[in-house]
Amino acid sequence: MTEPYAVPVPRGYRVGAWEVRAPLATGAFGSVYEGRYTGTDGRLPRTVALKFLPTGTSTPRRLAHLQDLVEREVELYRRLRHPRLIRMYETLTVDDPDRPVLDGATVLVLERAEGSLAALLARTPRPERGPALLAQIVEGLHQLHAAGWVHGDLKPANVLLMRDGSVRLGDFNMAAELEGTHAYTPAFSTPDYTPPELLWSEIGERGRRIRPSADVWAFGVLAHLVLTHTLPLPGATPTARRDAAVAYARGTDPLRLSPGLPEPWQDIVRDCLTRTHAERLGSGALLRRVRAATGTGPAPGRRRPSRRTTALAAAAATVAAAVLGYGVSTWAGDGGAGDDRKAAPASASLTPAARYGASELRTGKGVPAAYRLLIVETARDCDREGVTSALIAAMLKVESDFDPDLSDPAKDEYGIARWTPSVLRWWMHEDGTPGETVPAPPFPPAESIPAMGRYLCWIAPRLDRTLPGDPRLLIAAAYRTSYRKVNDAGGVPPKYADYAARVAHYLKEYTPPGRT
Structure with missing residues (x-):
C-alpha cells in the first residue's frame, strides 16, 4: 500500500463470506480492496471488489454525512441494473468492536473491474480506443438519466474498465434521484468536471440542486481530455481553471477547444460545454451524436426495429x-x-x-x-x-x-x-x-x-x-x-x-x- 487508505483493512480480513486480498484504490471517504469468495453459492463470482465505507465511527456529524453518501450509493445499486453500471451483489456491516476503525463500517460487494479510465490515461494519453470508450460512457450516462438519476461526479476515476475491455460507471455516492427536473446532492464535486452554474450555486438544507445537464458538462470535459490529453478550460491549477469556467459562463472569455480535437467531436464537446444548462444536449441526443461519430450504433433517426x-x-x-x-x-x-x-x-x-x-x-x-x-x-x-x-x-x-x-x-x-x-x-x-x-x-x-x-x-x-x-x-x-x-x-x-x-x-x- 503506497498511500494512506481512508479505511485500512489488513490482508486476510474476513467480512461475511468474503476475504480481503489486496488494496485496489482509495478516496477521501472509503477504500476498495480485492475480495475472494469463500462460500458455496455458485451464483456469486469468486473475485469481487469490496468497498469499505466507515459509517460506524467518527463524530455524529461526520457519521451522518457518511451515512448519507452510503445510502445514496446503495439505493442506486439496489434499484438499477444496467449493462453500463457496475453491479452490486450485496451489502454487509462489519461487526468488530476490537477494531474501532472498521466496526460498523458498511461494505459494498461490487463487480470487480480491471482498472479505471484515470489509470489508463495516466499510462496511455489519448488511447486509440478512446472514442469507443466514450461511446460506452455516454451509454451508461443515458441509462442513469433515463432511469431518473443524476451521477453527480462523472470523472475518469469513476469510469471503470472491465476485463473484456467494456466500460462501467461506478462510485455513486454523489448520485441522486430526480424530483422533476432537479435532484439534490452533497456539496462536493471535482472542480474540473463541475459546470459553471454549480460553482456559485447556493447550498440548501438538502444539498445542492443539480440537473442531468451537469453530467453532460462533465462528459464534455472528459471527452476533451480523452481525445486531446488536455482539459478544455485553461489554467495550471484547478482554481485557475475554475476561474476560467466562470469567465466563460459570464461571456467574458470564449471557449477555445484544442485544435487536436477531432472534427466530429468539436461540435459534440462544444454542445456539452455550453454557457447555460438549458443549451446543453440531453443524454439521449448526446448518445445518438456520439454513436454516429464513432460508428458504434445506428445513426440518428435510423434505429433498427426490434x-x-x-x-x-x-x-x-x-x-x-x-x-x-x-x-x-x-x-x-x-x-x-x-x-x-x-x-x-x-x-x-x-x-x-x-x-x-x-x-x-x-x-x-x-x-x-x-x-x-x-x-x-x-x-x-x-x-x-x-x-x-x-x-x-x-x-x-x-x-x-x-x-x-x-x-x-x-x-x-x-x-x-x-x-x-x-x-x-x-x-x-x-x-x-x-x-x-x-x-x-x-x-x-x-x-x-x-x-x-x-x-x-x-x-x-x-x-x-x-x-x-x-x-x-x-x-x-x-x-x-x-x-x-x-x-x-x-x-x-x-x-x-x-x-x-x-x-x-x-x-x-x-x-x-x-x-x-
Whole structure:
C-alpha cells in the first residue's frame, strides 16, 4: 500500500463470506480492496471488489454525512441494473468492536473491474480506443438519466474498465434521484468536471440542486481530455481553471477547444460545454451524436426495429384499421359485458386481435379488440410484478374510457392514457431516449399505451414493498400522482381512493378467471 487508505483493512480480513486480498484504490471517504469468495453459492463470482465505507465511527456529524453518501450509493445499486453500471451483489456491516476503525463500517460487494479510465490515461494519453470508450460512457450516462438519476461526479476515476475491455460507471455516492427536473446532492464535486452554474450555486438544507445537464458538462470535459490529453478550460491549477469556467459562463472569455480535437467531436464537446444548462444536449441526443461519430450504433433517426417494435407496429396497424372500420372513438360504455355489442360487429369478437392474450386479458368484458395487442405486448415488455395486461386495460378504462381522442386542456391531458405532453416526452421512445421537444397532441394509442407501460414499469420498483394493499392499485395511484406521494401516505392517498376503487372494479372485470 503506497498511500494512506481512508479505511485500512489488513490482508486476510474476513467480512461475511468474503476475504480481503489486496488494496485496489482509495478516496477521501472509503477504500476498495480485492475480495475472494469463500462460500458455496455458485451464483456469486469468486473475485469481487469490496468497498469499505466507515459509517460506524467518527463524530455524529461526520457519521451522518457518511451515512448519507452510503445510502445514496446503495439505493442506486439496489434499484438499477444496467449493462453500463457496475453491479452490486450485496451489502454487509462489519461487526468488530476490537477494531474501532472498521466496526460498523458498511461494505459494498461490487463487480470487480480491471482498472479505471484515470489509470489508463495516466499510462496511455489519448488511447486509440478512446472514442469507443466514450461511446460506452455516454451509454451508461443515458441509462442513469433515463432511469431518473443524476451521477453527480462523472470523472475518469469513476469510469471503470472491465476485463473484456467494456466500460462501467461506478462510485455513486454523489448520485441522486430526480424530483422533476432537479435532484439534490452533497456539496462536493471535482472542480474540473463541475459546470459553471454549480460553482456559485447556493447550498440548501438538502444539498445542492443539480440537473442531468451537469453530467453532460462533465462528459464534455472528459471527452476533451480523452481525445486531446488536455482539459478544455485553461489554467495550471484547478482554481485557475475554475476561474476560467466562470469567465466563460459570464461571456467574458470564449471557449477555445484544442485544435487536436477531432472534427466530429468539436461540435459534440462544444454542445456539452455550453454557457447555460438549458443549451446543453440531453443524454439521449448526446448518445445518438456520439454513436454516429464513432460508428458504434445506428445513426440518428435510423434505429433498427426490434422484435417488439415490429409487434407494436402491427398493433398500430390493427388500431388504424379498427378506427377506419369500426369507429373506435365511439366506444364509451360502462365496462360491462354489453359494451362489446356496440364496440364492433359480432364478427369482430372472432378476430385474432379480439382473442389475443386471452389468458392475460379477459375477452367479452369491454376492452376494445383494436387495443388488445398493444395492451398485452406492453405488459409483456415489463418484468415488474403487478404491471399486467388487466391493470393497463383497467387504467385506460378509468383514464379515458378507451377514448383515443380525449382532450382535456384544463388539466393539460390528452389521449387514451391522459398524457400530459411534458411528461409523455420522457416515456414516448422505446429506447428510453426522451424526446428533444415536447410532443403535441393528439397522441395515438400506439404511442400512448406503450409509454404508459414504460412509466408503470419505472414506478413499480420505487414503491415501498411494505405498503399494505394490492400492489397493482398502488402502481395505478402512483401513475395518477407520484410514487413518492404513495410512499409518504403509506398507501393510496385519500384524494385518489375513488380512482383506485374504479381501477379495482375494472381490474376484476378484465382479469381472466384463475389469475390474480
